[in-house]
Amino acid sequence: MSSAVEIRPVRHLLGRRVFVDVPFRIHGGDPGWVPPLRMSVHDRISPRHPAMSHQEVALWVAYRHGKPVGRIAACVDRAFNEYQGVRWGWVGFYDTFDDPEVSDRLFETACGWSAERGMDTCVGPANFTTNDELGLMVEGFDDPPALLTLQNPRYYEGLWLRAGWEPAMDLWGWHFVKGDVALSERQRRTIDRIQERAGVHVIQLEKDQFDSQVGRFFEVYNAAWSRNWGFAPMPEPEVRHLAKQLKQVLRPEWAFGLETDDGKLVGVCLALPDVNLLMHRVRSGRLLPTGWLPLLTGQKRLPRARIWALGVHPDYQPMALGTLLYREVFDRLGSDPHIRTGEASWTLATNKRINEQLEAMGATRSRVWRLYQRPARLG
Incomplete structure (x- = not known):
């Protein structure tokens, strides 16, 4: 009743x-x-x-x-x-x-x-x-x-x-398996030409410099997503707050960007080890008294990663630099001996350019989350 x-x-x-x-x-x-x-x-x-x-x-x-x-x-x-x-x-x-x-x-x-x-x-x-x-x-x-x-x-x-x-x-969400996601020599040559034409090079986002560089990183992130459905820029206090949390699981080699020869950051990518595979064992959701143990000891051997953020400044999006970022992150994840699978998520279903690039590289769409809407008052 x-x-x-x-x-x-x-x-x-x-x-x-x-x-x-x-x-x-x-x-x-x-x-x-x-x-x-x-x-x-x-x-x-x-x-x-x-x-x-x-x-x-x-x-x-x-x-x-x-x-x-x-x-x-x-x-x-x-x-x-x-x-x-x-x-x-x-x-x-x-x-x-x-x-x-x-x-x-x-x-x-x-x-x-x-x-x-x-x-x-x-x-x-x-x-x-x-x-x-x-x-x-x-x-x-x-x-x-x-x-x-x-x-x-x-x-x-x-x-x-x-x-x-x-x-x-x-x-x-896009699923990729180590060995299945591979670029042909022809694709790599094409991406090399894209990189040369755009005049960009890859830079490392070092962990010990993360606090000082995070504002620059999210400035590109905010710009890259500015025209997307449902987006609003993340203010600096929230950026700093989020960055402090991400830093706990950050692997320096999986955080990088694209920079022009004159020092302008125009593309960013951040992948994270999938610590959810460890949280599955922390049934209480609490770190104390023993929940911290699997999170502390298991991170370096995790077999899955998530590509959490990837974006290109709007001025450079017509140059197809997204393919350069994906090539770089797939190569970096592939060099980790423990990583076997990964997930790139999420992308908007309407983002045809990025979705086609992921599919061309061998990723398969494996997950769908749906957002719903309704009038605040029905009837």
């Missing part, structure tokens, strides 16, 4: 702890589920996170007979809406049992909150924007999720569609 479902707002630290714990209650018995690191979730929903300077966020937990059975969050990002010229409310941190009544009530609450703040459209799932983890997995359930990507059970799609959500954009 509807009266048995109660949606409670989260306002304090204790409530946030319950909020973070909900997916462990729902998915903890699934051996294929990769637990998030609790401290990372607490960080993102904390009022002290730098993105909160331009975001208004609300969190809720659903209870049935006094027990948590679901959660959801909503976010109004003023900077994003101004940049894109829209009135969107983002909906994310969605978790529930296969319970349509609970799910519908959660959506009504989050979208109603967005409507009360003048939003006309809700978009999700996203935790909280395209600068964060986002998308409902609708294809690719056979492989465990890669680092910094969302995972969900198959039944979520039906719950979203039932509640009036419609597809807005697909995000693609």
Whole structure:
């Protein structure tokens, strides 16, 4: 009965702890589920996170007979809406049992909150924007999720569609296997000519210089994505905050850029070891007392990597420099004796140029995350 479902707002630290714990209650018995690191979730929903300077966020937990059975969050990002010229409310941190009544009530609450703040459209799932983890997995359930990507059970799609959500954009993940992703000599000669014509060379983003170079790196990243669907630039405080987290798993040889002869950075690429393969063993999501051990000892032998960020400055995109970046990162990953597979994710389904380049190099589309939209008020 509807009266048995109660949606409670989260306002304090204790409530946030319950909020973070909900997916462990729902998915903890699934051996294929990769637990998030609790401290990372607490960080993102904390009022002290730098993105909160331009975001208004609300969190809720659903209870049935006094027990948590679901959660959801909503976010109004003023900077994003101004940049894109829209009135969107983002909906994310969605978790529930296969319970349509609970799910519908959660959506009504989050979208109603967005409507009360003048939003006309809700978009999700996203935790909280395209600068964060986002998308409902609708294809690719056979492989465990890669680092910094969302995972969900198959039944979520039906719950979203039932509640009036419609597809807005697909995000693609590309799978590559060491040895299968290879360039012919003809392709390499073509890329060499592209590099010579563009007048660029590869530079290393050294780990000990990462803090000083990260602003330059993300300046190119922001420019490269500036014309893409759903994008808004990441301000420097958020860049610094994210960089501090990425540095914990960064391998210097997998972070590099393209620079012109006069010193202008025009392309960037960052691949990361897929520590999700280790998080699978940290079932509590806590580093203490022993959760830190597999993360500390297993990183250097990880067999999978994720190409997390790759972009070319808009002024240089017509020169096809993306192929140069992909050649370089595939060569670097291929030289690691432990790496056997990798994932390049995500790309927009509408980004024909990059998707064709990946396919030409031997990568196969293996995963699809879908973003949905619906009016903030139905009816």
